[in-house]
């Protein structure tokens with residue numbers, strides 16, 4: 001669960017709004033659209049944006 005610091009709602013990760021950037025995922029609250037965090041993806045094998 002991830003708890004929104006702005007509106008206090010908690011959601012399972014699959015309900016969060018995700019913005020995939022190269023090497024980075026930003027997540028936003030689906031209720032208030034507040035920024036909830038960012039995840040670096042060093043560990044993942046990049047499947048996109050690598051040429």
Ligand SMILES: [Zn+2]
Pocket residue numbers: 004005006007008009029030031032033034
């Ligand atoms: Zn929220």
